[in-house]
Amino acid sequence: MRDHSEAEFRRKLVVCSERAAQFSKAETLPESLSLEKIDQVVEWCYQHNWLDDTRFAERYLAGRSRKGYGPQRIRIELGQKGIDKNLIDETLTASEIDWSKQAFDLAERKFSLPFPTEWKEKSRVQRYLMTKDFFTEDIRAIFANFDD
Incomplete structure (x- = not known):
């Protein structure tokens, strides 16, 4: 089981409550949790260090x-x-x-060493790292020790 943020947990409580009310034909289940009840559940989770x-x-x-x-x-x-x-x-x-090292390690796993010095191949590595949302400075740092 993974951790959840408070906002995620609140959304899940609301969705589960609405789903239970929608599919429930038994009279014993509540129609849905009130926002006050959800606040109480969230507070209880904080007090017990669950959130x-x-x-x-x-x-x-x-x-x-x-x-x-x-x-x-x-x-x-x-x-x-x-x-x-x-x-x-x-x-x-x-x-x-160290995001530069993270980018380097990722590029090394994907493309192996030595990194390309030719522009076309170099741009392939850069594009890949950009899709992983590394900063441009971190991507450039990878090639800093290599001659262009």
């Missing part, structure tokens, strides 16, 4: 970076999951991830 947006953001960053995604992609995905922009910035800044 923590900071922990979620840190784990999400670690997992996605291991899979080869760059900081721009991770920033967008965390925003889509309802994480506050300030918390995203803090998490990315506090992480000790």
